[in-house]
Amino acid sequence: MLADAALVAGKDLRLEARSRVLLNQVAPFSILVLVLFAFALDVEGDTLEVATPGLYWVTVLLSALLAVQRSSAVEAADSNHDALRLAGLDPAGIFLGKAAAVAVQLLVLEVLLLGGVALLYGTEVTGVALLVATAVLATTGVAAAGTLYGVLAAGLRVRETLLPLLLLPVVAPVLIAATSAFELALGGRSGEGWAWCGLLGVFALVYTAFGVLAFGALLEES
Amino acid sequence: MLADAALVAGKDLRLEARSRVLLNQVAPFSILVLVLFAFALDVEGDTLEVATPGLYWVTVLLSALLAVQRSSAVEAADSNHDALRLAGLDPAGIFLGKAAAVAVQLLVLEVLLLGGVALLYGTEVTGVALLVATAVLATTGVAAAGTLYGVLAAGLRVRETLLPLLLLPVVAPVLIAATSAFELALGGRSGEGWAWCGLLGVFALVYTAFGVLAFGALLEES
Amino acid sequence: MTTVTTEPTRGVDVDDAPRSTGSPATRALGAVVLALVGLLVLLGLVTSPAERVQGEAVRLFYVHVPTSTVMFLAVGVAALGSIVVLWKGSVFWDLVAAASAEIAVVLTGLSLVTGMLWGRPTWGVYWVWDARLTSTALLFILLLGYQAVRALPADRTTRARRCAVAALITSLNVPIVHYSVDWWRSLHQPATISTLDPKIDDAMLVAFAVGMATYLLGYLWLLIHRFRVGWLEEQVADLGLGDALAERRAEGLADAGGAP
Amino acid sequence: MEPLVHLRGAVVLLGRFPALAGVDLDVEPGEIVLLRGANGAGKTTLLRACAGLVRVTDGDAVVLGHDLRADRRAVRRRIGMLGHATALYDELTVVDNVRFWARAAGATVAHADAALERVALPDRLRDVPVALLSTGQRRRVSLASVLARRPELWLLDEPHAGLDQDARDLVDELVRAAAAAGATVLLASHELDRAEAIATREVTIAGGIVRGDRRLAAVTAPPPAEVPDAG
Amino acid sequence: MEPLVHLRGAVVLLGRFPALAGVDLDVEPGEIVLLRGANGAGKTTLLRACAGLVRVTDGDAVVLGHDLRADRRAVRRRIGMLGHATALYDELTVVDNVRFWARAAGATVAHADAALERVALPDRLRDVPVALLSTGQRRRVSLASVLARRPELWLLDEPHAGLDQDARDLVDELVRAAAAAGATVLLASHELDRAEAIATREVTIAGGIVRGDRRLAAVTAPPPAEVPDAG
């Protein structure tokens, strides 16, 4: 299973390396979203400080959406999806592999974004340990959920639009928890933040476990 | 030219009628974005009132992104793009047709969203005339710009991710102008709002004109 | 786009087809539910007293809380059914889950509405961005998502599997809704019934109990009927299938080609 | 009378790669030219160049009397091209697709329906989204939407691929009929027996240039028929 | 010895449409079965059913000794399928694609490279993204990634389509070699001359059922060669 996961993850990361979609397009996109928000919300000066963590995570989720869409699009094209099934790979392996690839890409993105936020919104970064833990766990959860729904939508021509609808409400709790954790971390009250982190850990665990179990069924059906 | 436009617009609208992508997926998606924002930002009770118009337009733009993506995706598939060129349609006609189709769909969406906002954020609607004018002009501008860049991206496989990058900065001004106009309208100070509206009008005009002129070249090159 | 005609194949006697989804048992159940509704109206609006803090608004308690709780039950049943589907691939449970999920949409909607109605007098606004409220709204959207997945074109089993996953993921949101009041500083009432505090007036308790009973049985009644409708839909599809097969074969035999 | 297609040292670059490296080709009206050649030789690129879909960066390229290097759009309405892809909108029904493409190219709905008749698709499929069709059915629809344009210059890229026996014979008929009616046909194909049976001339492409060019005895009789059954 | 593929009244529904309406077919090890039939007859669906890509909703379906209705995944590693689509990742290079699919199916990188050698693609293309290849080149790559799996059961859907003469001959060779080595081949094709030249048996599909079934004299000589020039 892990061998299969490694193979698939390697393939997806190589795809990214060749196409540079994340680096050249998703990343600028998310920076852009941040800027737009800054415009749209900076009506009162203080709105922004208050809202930064929330905006950060909204942006991350929107970018995650693109990443997941891309990850499912490459399988949908040219019936690669059928070929994956025919290859007889362990579905759990495929799931872990694709989820891992998405997670890695997102983490890179989040680091960039954090830089962007610090720069644009003049937020100074505190409570790094908590920030990192939060980011990792939240990302894992999102990647797992996204990959799971990605395969469900893979066969369908309406993928681009169905995926957001299905995915966002699922990851909304992640958004909220991560936001709160960030607020506390940046507020220098990391102590209380770890509770949220735990919650995110539970999410990540649940979705990953669920994906490992359910992915096979979806892969066969879609 | 107009005949061609009508033909193309009709085709795109029929596609929507058959696939229901906008109705069943983009619309819920945008409502969802509203909900998430509202929650992410409602740290202090008052943030929301202040930010409502901004959020409204950010949401509209994100949905517009999906609409434009879809509109360009249908041409990219199965080399329809080449076929369109071969058909010898007037490029300006194609442009106007596709832009019109997108605009119509977006306007429907905006009405829905406005309802959502009024309901969720408890905004009561004033200065309707200004709101409508703003919406129409802003939408025209976005649809025009979107269609223009859509054809740029149409040839490329990475369309899903490239388009947002190209589009968002261009429409940032629209965002700002529309937001301000809405603030004034909802603030019951429509009078001052018309200036912004004029700006949007100019923008819409420029992009439409530009599209009519430049679309042919882009169509040929991509 | 399908060649299936829904008119039954020859050989099936149309008179055998059920004319309604009712049965003596369910009719009795329906009657009981009706009676309970009447009783609830009586108790809730007439006999039970107004409350000190809340005043008359408290009467929404008898509707809102049962709605919300039974809503959880509905999602739970859908989740259980889905597990069986993924595990055994059972058509029966797929239909049960689907029916329950559909009812859950209604109940969640009602929970939102009654809640908002209650919010106006108690909080002064219909809606606040409170964790409980938001998470409930999300649950609503998730359930709509389930419906969207169910509407996707697919054969029976595919639809069953997809929906099962969607339902299970949706159900993950239930604990969040439930604990939201503890996790986030929330305006919303924390668990009060679960911790039966003596302060509650007996008449209120009775009315509340009746409310619960009404919603539980009402849910059961709807579930059974919706399930039967779904079941019959499948039957009809199969009838059409018979025709489709015949047509397709005829196409093959007609084809001049074939045996050289 | 000047040739209908006139290429002299035509060069086409795909990315940096010279897919056509100096093609010389003159095609007279009414000819049926078979383009043969190995995979990657440049057949598709040549056809796309004639349709003005790719830019000829060097040499002369004159089609239907228009210089493609000056204006690539002028000739298009008079050209019908059937490519490797089918160019149909997945969600639209068969009828809607054919009608749209017909009208887009200036033909009428009547032409579209007639063309659809011609390709003999089972009636039950008329209102089915093309996404549900089988490969060959889909290519039939694509063929119909080209047919509806009644082009003067036909550019066919492996027109037989994916089609069953009846449809293949139909393609041959259509090509012959078009040529007889004064239209000109360039067709790229790997199915030499069939293609040579209808072509009046065989041009061999290799490495982006013309390597061979020979007339074929214009056959008017139908090609050596397969066992007609199981169309 | 029990048949390698055993179908009895097999029904496959696409949406609500019975693409297969009760197929009876038994294939013995080592056979080369040609599936012929009109567009939309059900050939592709039949192949996909054998690969367990679509569910058989009624009747028996046993492949390589596994009951597909009980478990559709067991047999896959032992099957190689070449479909209408090429199943390649556009942005990955030729080599990367073939290697990935080979390893995914449990073969080694060495097998992949050997297979790639076999399909004789010009070396300059090894590290080109497949998106840039011509139709036929792309199908060659696809062929290589199936070849690398060294399957026991070959399911080929119009394997000759888009390939040039050399590649077509190569396909025929590979099929014969596979059968000689004890593998079994089901191939759907509209190019009857070629297909009948290699097949040992011809099954005619029409309207989702088997309409004809006849043995062919197993030909071992290569098919009548075309003029060798410019392959």
Ligand code: HEM
């Ligand atoms: C739109 C607004 C509202 C929504 C969406 C909502 C939603 C819910 C939900 C989902 C539950 C079930 C929680 C559980 O059993 O774990 C619940 C229970 C309850 N709600 Fe609301 N509610 C809303 C407004 C209100 C208001 C305004 C009040 C009264 C001030 C209220 C009082 C209660 C009470 C007392 C319970 C029972 C607590 C328990 O035992 O768990 N709700 N509500």
Ligand SMILES: Nc1ncnc2c1ncn2[C@@H]1O[C@H](COP(=O)(O)OP(=O)(O)OP(=O)(O)O)[C@@H](O)[C@H]1O
């Ligand atoms: N960007 C690129 N870089 C390198 N080579 C390219 C690029 N784009 C196309 N090619 C090459 O150009 C050629 C295109 O040839 P074309 O598609 O015309 O072949 P063809 O004769 O139609 O072949 P087939 O018989 O396979 O259809 C191919 O050899 C392909 O590898």
Ligand SMILES: Nc1ncnc2c1ncn2[C@@H]1O[C@H](COP(=O)(O)OP(=O)(O)OP(=O)(O)O)[C@@H](O)[C@H]1O
């Ligand atoms: N959802 C659907 N509704 C109705 N008909 C459908 C649906 N999906 C597929 N079909 C039909 O099922 C058949 C599929 O046949 P299949 O693809 O196996 O044909 P084939 O023998 O491979 O044809 P070809 O030679 O063109 O490849 C087609 O007739 C197609 O029209």
Ligand SMILES: [Mg+2]
């Ligand atoms: Mg080609």
Ligand SMILES: [Mg+2]
């Ligand atoms: Mg087929």
